[in-house]
Each structure stands twice: as structure tokens, then as C-alpha cells.
Amino acid sequence: MKNKIQQKFSASAKNYDRFSSLHREIADKLLARVIKEPVPSAFLDVGCGTGYFTALLKGNFPQSNIVGLDFAQGMIDAARARHDGIDWVLADGNNLPFAKESFDIVVSNLAYQWAGYLIRVFNEARRVLVPEGTFVGTLFGYNTCQELFQSLDEAKPGAFKFSRLPDEAQVREALDLSGFKSFNVNSENIKVEFKDMYELIAWFKSIGANNLSREGYLGPEAISRAADIYREKFAFLNGVGATFEVIWFYAKK
Template sequence: MTSTPSWCIRAAMVSDCKTRIGAAFGAAAPRYEGDAGVHRHVAMRLLDFATGGTDTGARDPATVLEIGCGTGLLTRLIAQRWPNAAITATDIAPGMIATMREAGSPARLLVMDGERPDLGTERFDLILSSLAFQWFEDLPAALARLHGLLAPGGSLCFATMGAESFSDWRAAHAREGLVCGLRDYPDRDEVAAMAQALGQCDLAEELVPLPAPGGLALARHFHAIGARVPQPGYRRLAPTSLRRVMARFDADGGASNYHIIYGRLWHD
């Protein structure tokens, strides 16, 4: 029987899982940016991707919505790029929003599940999301909802995790006969199918290596940025099993990459 990928789950566990995700990222807020070098790189690439493509002559956006703002890495770049835009920044983690509020962010800040936006009749010229979509329970439905929030001529731009992310870490589990707790991420073709169902789209992808090699560094990275909620139903490994995986991972080179898929969708 084919299992349902974790990026497309419709189950009663959604509420509990989202609560745990919000709590994990909220707890990581005070130290998040010190361990978010990859996130900073991706935010900058996403902004460049959002301003490129087929409509480079388009006007600057007057209204921008950010999904999964975290501590504001991308929010600050948006404000620098479009200083006259009205920015609405949202995150599922109250701790992240509190950190941004304490820092004096000029954006309108909302605690909100970006997968199920509650913004009434508001429409936006540009919607941006960097490394948040991988936590959605039903990505195709979420894309459709967000696409529906675009003003005519607007665009939805995102960066999300691709299927090759941490492939060496997954392989180390498999070689030890163990199941990896990382979520399943879609590949480029799957993202393309979701996006093309909504109309015109552009896609790009890249591998972004983590600077510090080794299993211990990878585990610390996940913990530091709050990305430690496993796929639904996963039972964490016993310490002895985890040590086996880390030893295997290190013996195989200890290298790890984020596989990032960038997408841009338009509203006619």
C-alpha cells in the first residue's frame, strides 16, 4: 500500500502537530538567527527570485504578505527592497512574533497558520514565504488558498524543502535498518504539478550545504532552529540507535545539504 506523503496529510493530528511546531520554533526564537545561515541565504535568493522572472518591469508591490516570518530575516529584506510597501508578517509561533515585536518591526504582525490564512477580503500584490511550506499538512490546498489572496497581477513566491534534503542523513538510517524521522518533501516535478494546477509558474532549485559536517552538528542545527518535530506518528530512536546512525553518517563523510525549491505563481 502506498503511504500518503507527509506534505499532504489530512488527519485529526493536524492541530496537535501544528501546536508542537509552533512551540518548537517559538522556543528557538532567542537563538534562531545565530544558527540560521542557510535560512538567511535562502531568504536573499528568494527575494532575488521574486524580482526576476518574466515580469521584471512590473511595478513595486504596494502590499506584501509574508508567511512564516520567523524572527524577521526575510521581513527586513522586504522592507529594504520595498520601503513604501505595507507589509503583513505572519507566523504560527507566538514566540517568533513576540521577538519581532520586541525588535520594533515595522510590519503588521499576526500569529496565524499560513496554511489556513484568515485575512478576510484582503488581497496582496506579493506573497512571500521562505522555508515554511515544508511544515504544511496539505501543500496543494495551501497553495490554492494563498493564490486566492493575490490581487490581480500579483504573485506568490516561495522557497521550500525538496526531496533531496538531508539525503545522506536518511541514507545513514537506512543503512542501519532504521527509519528516519524527517518529513517527506516533494521533488521538483511534484511541486511543478501543484503550481501548474493554479496557472503560470516558474521554478528553480539548488543544493545548499550546511557549513559544519557531522551528525552531532546536524542534530544541533535542527535543535537550534526549532526544526525538531518529526513526521506524524514517528517514534524517536533510542539513544543507542541514534548513536549508530550518527556514527554511520560520520563514517560516510558527514556532509548534509538543504535541497531548496523556489517557486513563483502569478494571478492573472
């Protein structure tokens, strides 16, 4: 599963920036939170993708050492080609290749939902933070694309099962169990307009994020029925709406 996720993100790296305006919008908001922190000597950005957020950090904290880390080779290559002055590291958030207490702040924008076992990746973030260090970021949560899941299920009940993304309570529990001293977790739902269900699925593919594990087979007829259900139930503006739940976390070691 992990290799499949890496490959899909790697393959999407060339197109990623054209289709990731939602990610950039959240990154800009995340920056507004991060710049309230005292200037750190070292930052780590986990799941940096093509480096949009990492480069914002560099622009705002030119004196800090900044490391962008991603496990997809294509993403790291794209980031390195686009942005100077940042250390780009190909590695997995589950096994960070750094000594303990290497960073003052660990950040992450919309990556941990793919990282598998949250306690493990949060534990790694905690290990590489200095005492009192800050862990701050976002991930997509459980309600993300609920309209899609509901439409697919209504088209052929029980035929198709997705493993859903973590919810707010699971994020809170993972921060607690991975040993963070204090933390805050909250979430917001953002509704995005797509032409139809097919455009939503194509968008997921274009950013490499079509990798939720799933079981079952729907077939073209049920897919077309799901698209009709989606259009009828979830009309939004001139097309259909898709919810993206963004879970925000802020924790102290």
C-alpha cells in the first residue's frame, strides 16, 4: 500500500501545482499560524510535496534551517528544481532520518492522512522536536468527500468499501498517545464546487490522492448511477459540492 501511495504522488508531481489550489489556500492559513511562533533555528516540513509551503517558510524565516521531507521521489525532484536554500530529503514520515531533538518546529500540510498509523508518525515528529518544541499542521479528515462515499454506496449498497480518513477524535488520541504534553485540535469543512462526480474523481487522480484503500467492484452502470445520485443530492452552485474536512492540530512536546 505504501509503495502504491508513493508511486501515485510521484507520478502526479508534474501536474500537482496546477491542481492544488485548495492545498495552497490551507498552506497560506497555516503560515499565518506559524509566523506567530518565535523564530526557530530549524524547521521540518513533513510531506512537503512540491515545496509550496516549505518555500513560504523560507521566505518568512530566511535565517532558519529548513528541511522539506517527502517519500515520493517525483515530489522531492520537483521541489528541488523549484526552490533553493532548502534541504530536500527523500524519506518516510514513519522513520525520520534525524537525531532526536533536531528541530524547533515540525510542520505538515495535508500529508498525514496518507501516512498510515498516526501514533507512529506523530511519535516520530515528537522524537525529532526539542523539548517545548511545536508540532503544527493540517490533515484531511473523516468527512472529506462524504458526498462521494454516500453516492457510491446508494448506487450499489454495500458493494464498495473505502477505508475512511481519521476523524478529529482519532487525531486527538494519537497526539495524546504519542506523548505530546499539550495539544489543540479542531476542524473546518470547506465545500468545493466540481462540474460533476467524474470531475471530482479526475481531480483526485491529478493530484495523486486517489489512494484510499478500497474493496469491491462497482462497474460502469453503478458508477453512472452514483454520478446521477451525486448530481441530484449534492447540487452546489453550478455543479456539485464536495466537502473537504481540514483538521488543524497544534501541539507542544
